[in-house]
Amino acid sequence: MKLLFEKRKTTSVTALILVPFVSFLVSLVLTALLLAIFGANPFKTFGAMAVGAFGSSHGFAETLVKAIPLMMTGLGVAIAFKLKFWNIGAEGQLTMGGVAAAGVALFMERFLPGRSLLVGALLGGLLAGALWAGVPALLKTSLKVDETLVTLMMNYIAILYSEFLYYGPWRDPKGYGFPGSRMFSADAWLPRIMGRAHIGIWIALALAIILWVVLKRTRWGFELQIIGASQKAARYQGIAVERNIALAVMLSGALCGLAGAFEVTGISHRLQQGLSIGYGYTAIIVAWMSQLNPLAVPFVAVALAALAVGGDQVQMVMGLPAAMGVVMQGLILFPMLAGSLFTEYRLSVVRPEAKAVCPDPVEE
């Protein structure tokens, strides 16, 4: 008897659902080992993390605060990845979205009365994200410039540009030298629902459902699926490959930009340091763990947000480094990548008697 990896004939739905959960469990075990090395009781630590992330309305609200941008950027990244466009520029698109939303909120008050200022800020963020993603999209579709490098490098441009703004021209003159713009007028504040958590959560959840419908149930989504599977096949079926890639990537950027707009209008109410804290990179983990399925993104985003919030708690309660949460995030990705093997392959047991038995050779 021996064990054998064999390629599945069909993608297993069970495996698709089980793999993220089992990967999560494996990563918990790995983290537990790590905690044990640090001399902390893993069960107590996990308990503290869970309590920190979900145990109080404050904790839960903070988990949502982190989950919202992860959902939005996770959705954005997932769309681009579906087309095999490796957008690792979610961070930059989020930052530019925040910058643009802040720009509208700070300087368009005169033209956008009342709540329309908020709508304008959100649209501005959305548009800025789309345009920021549009640059690598156009470079890719017209000149075949590698998108990985362009999106990554444009992150730095976006982050440094936002720093330039809040250290320089947009700095609040009454801010005692603190790097940040002045606070927006309350008209541009995103309504909150619980603690710092804002209505962006409802928008993010709605977008997850809408995106799923678009991808799975519309003609455009079908075209994107074909492009993602084979660009040559798509072109041969009369699909405008370049235009659709550009559009989808701009949609990806728009979602990330909106995430940035949520951050400034919902949380900080100004443009300040701390807009770019890595959501756009964690988004890549969110997208992969969701197997690029928009409906899975909210769950994964909440789980990762809880890890981060719980990690902060661990620092306070258990006296462990807060980085433990980040370490856990990393520890999730590896079992996840390894686990994805099981969606395409399965382990089967081969018994020797299953093999061919040849008849005795006939003597000549």
Added chain:
Amino acid sequence: MSDTAIPKVEMRNISKSFPGVLANDCVDLKLRKGEVLALLGENGAGKSTLMNVLCGLYRPDRGEIYIDGKYAEIHSPRDAQKYGIGMVHQNFKLVDSMNVLENTILGLRDEPFVPDLKRVRSRLVGLAEQYHLDVDPNASIWQLSVGEQQRVEILKLLYRNAEILILDEPTAVLTPQESHELNRVVHVMKQEGKSAIFITHKMEEVMEFSDRVMVLRKGKVVAETDTSATTPKELARMMVGRDVLFQIEKKPMTPGKVVLELSHIEALGDRGLPALKDVSFQLRAGEILGIAGVAGNGQRELAEVVTGLRRSSKGKMQIEGEDMTNKSPLEIIRRGVAHIPQDRASVGAAGDLSVASNLAMKQYRSRPLATGIFLLQKKIFEFAGRLIEKFKISTPSPKTQVKFLSGGNIQKTILAREIGAARTLMVAVYPSRGLDVGATETVRRQLVSQRDAGLGVLFFSEDLDELLQISDRVAVLFEGKIMGIFDANTVNIDHIGMLMAGMDREAGA
């Protein structure tokens, strides 16, 4: 031939399984010295697996190999080489940028660090003369035709003192003349006491080349006989397990209006060099125009220009009388043009998508599969179910990803989709290439029934017999030029062969 009782090669009880399939099931094979053995079988019958076992690429689950009566342990191609076994694969393993000499000694361990090219050359030239394998030793591989490259592959094996040559579908890429030349080479090898096994699924080749034939079906040997004691028809029956109709019944053609007209079309190839030169022809409704030619003479480019995938640099193309020069693929699809592309795996089908999605890929834009911007999932599955049944696509479910299907079933999927979308013109590029007899029959039948339904069919094939059988008229494409268009019923096959090789009868004779 039978001067020795001990066979040159004996494979005993070879079994090899892959996940889900038993590719070789207790196969016995004997090859005598100086003998040519044809290994005949459909796609997936286990021919290539068996040969890959012999040349050391696969290890069998069980079974032994004896060379000259002695047990041989073959774990790698290098071991196989030690026993004098060499294989010419379907896709040649040559380095394009190197010349013939360099390719010959590539990977040889007993060559010194700085090879003595003079010695290599003189030995190579000697071998080339001996076996009538005419090739310039200093030419780079990319400068050589496919036929010449094949000669290099054979020379490489002879240089390595191969005694047993395995040829995997050697004539698939050759013109009829080149095939005859290959036959001559094989004859010389036989006289020199070398043995050969060649893999094929063409009956004519078995009859022409081999002394003995072994038929494999579903991994098992179903027949083994002297070639002289059998007929193509009998071989086909053994191979498929039932009678095969070689002759497709064809009603006389009733040509209608002109469906496709090319006038002086020119186009560039992928490398920016002219691929089509002054191509003009008319194709009428209810007619099959066959395009003959050795692969790489502009066939793919011609099909792409007609379907809008490649721009023409000059000339005019009309579909049903309307100017469609350099229109987008979508506009051409909307005129009812269907296309079975040369590259099935990545152009014809999207492997990661389901069979149902692949079947819907041409008609998802409108009713009944879609309404407004939305797809009608249920309708798509019904539609797919109907096509799967009608075209006998063997798939576990409509949701199975296409990449898990066999080559023949992928081709059937493409065929089903394209035939459903064809209203004016069907462009079929090598539609039966690599398919087994049964699937080939389906493809040919469908093309003829498209013609009978009043479509124009532009049919590309490398198989001249097939081409002449299916087509009403035949055009020969050589280096991007149409060398002539002939009535398929009256044309002389040798003449076509000459034109395929770029020789005009007048000029050549």
